[in-house]
Amino acid sequence: MSTTVGNSPYAESSGSFTRRGPRFTDRIVASPSSEQEWQAEPGRYRLVASLACPWAHRSVIVRRLMGLEDAISLAIVDPLQDDRSWRFSLDEDGRDPVLGYRYLSEAYLARDPENGTENGVSVPAIVEESTGRLVTNDYPQITVDLGIEWAKYQRPGAPMLYPEELREEIDAVNEGVFHDVNNGVYKAGFATKQARYEEAYTALFARLDELDERLADRRYLVGDHITEADIRLFTTLVRFDAVYHGHFKCNRQKLAEFGNLWPYARDLYQTPGFGDTVDFDHVKRHYHQVHTSINPTQIVPLGPEPSVWLEPHRREGLGGTPFGPDGTPPEPLDAPLRPLPPLEG
Template identity: 60%
Template sequence: MADIAGAAQSSTDEFEREPLGVQERITSDGSSPWPVEPDRYRLVGARACPWANRAIISRRLHGLEPVISLGIAGPLHDDRSWRFHLDPEDKDPVLGIEYLREAYEKAVPGYDKGVTVPAVVEIASGKVVTNDYKALEFDFATQWSAYHRPGAPDLFPEKYRDEISELSEQIFHDVNNGVYKCGFAKGQHAYERAYTALFDRLDELSDRLADQRYLVGDTITEVDVRLWVTLVRFDAAYHGHFKCNRSKLTEMPVLWAYARDLFQTPGFGDTIDFTQIKQHYYGVHKEINPTGIVPVGPDPSGWLTPHHREELGGRPFGDGTPPEPPPVGEQVPPLR
């Protein structure tokens, strides 16, 4: 079944992520068959999914809401893929489809790879254009710049791109994907290798962030987005469900403060729905949680407590400004 993990069958005990199935790009210079064009595309995400969350945050920070619409798949799905079960008549109101697989099959007849989010769909044809989340985030920052809001931050500063790329790769392998390596390991040794790599990397990141507010430079960059989407789900899902249980995020003081700082920054916490996150992880991964029982905790109110990270200096948006509140229809429930 294709879920947010993008799990593929492995010949070893280790989790392997499926290759992306539609790796096109949307560009402004004619280098791809898909041009940058307002109102042509719809970003399909899910509140549950960290990979989709990255694209949703990037879209928010750059202010691309007026030119790229957003569809949200619900937290539950079956072997037919992500489903729009939160929308009227269980269909995306713009694309008119019940299952995201329909858009993949329009793009690639007989499509047999993972049906993942985020996915960008051309509205007129109903075809998936790309599910390449890494390229998508970079292209939101670079190819769509003519449509950025005034005050949009530079999430890929030229002078830091090599450092962002290197750090992003480390975080991807050991943290973003590392929690899945723990959760979907089929053997003790594979699990322990992933577990050790995960917490070694988190300790290293904690040391890095002990005296600087952000991971690279003195402003938010895309690598902060990439780390944060895993941290924000850590206690709600990964600590228990994926057996990443050496420490809760709330027991790692530097990372907990860093994560709260970003949660309270416009464009981050206003994309998070903890209920949907838990409904997905605990409700869909039947091989890990066969009862489907969704935990009541943890209490999310701590995300709004003071973090004091501003004392380290730094400017979240550099010379830019925070994004406006989410558009009507894209708000998430307040913490309760």
């Protein structure tokens, strides 16, 4: 989601980091009933995501779990940004082959020529292919709608990620995870006063301790299979030791030192749709080379060793199945989503 180049633009005078919410909150639904709702149609939309960004990573996971690859095309932006934010410089001639844009900001300005970028340029973003206009950057709603509103185009065996009978519990878990974990690492990392950093740090680890205890006797956060709650937590956990522990000073302990969160995270990583959408190279380059106020040398650390994510997790004995009683895994990916060239220098 971040649009940051160098210093965070969201640090208040109090020293706190405050995340801006999505500005464009239209929805893509099965049966539109207002001007803010768009028709779900295969071949009409392009999902623009960064493999570095945890907020965008959610949508990549859900698109894959639901088997929507043929219905919604995917564009992967460069993990490095310049002063115009997310760019398509990994593509031939530096242009997205479908939209023809060099920068995602062009889709924002196609939607609102005067004020389209005033609240930043964030991912994930869904763009209408025929017009090049941004439809939505509402990252919490995008994944929910991909799981529900696109049911007609989902693969057989796709999981129910937001079942009605569990929504109240999922929402409650997500609320705490968002404030203290997903956003909490940013509040710690971008704090500009010691007291604000310590507040975020304390809340983060209190919530992680609570989640670690919750996962002692259950395989997933809510219910017996993967839900929205697991996806939202996973994208922060998978980045924790690689960037948040050191880069954002969230260093009471590593994820690998939690008794339940660590095997839980490995369980998800080894589930099709999760680990095969993770790119630690994108992740580390973005955080360590874009946040120059935190890492002015832009040196990218070599570790941790990714192979530890493939160690046995032994959580099958807790019961439950990843995709539900009638669900099946998505087909294997043919190739990585978007590899990067070797580091220079």
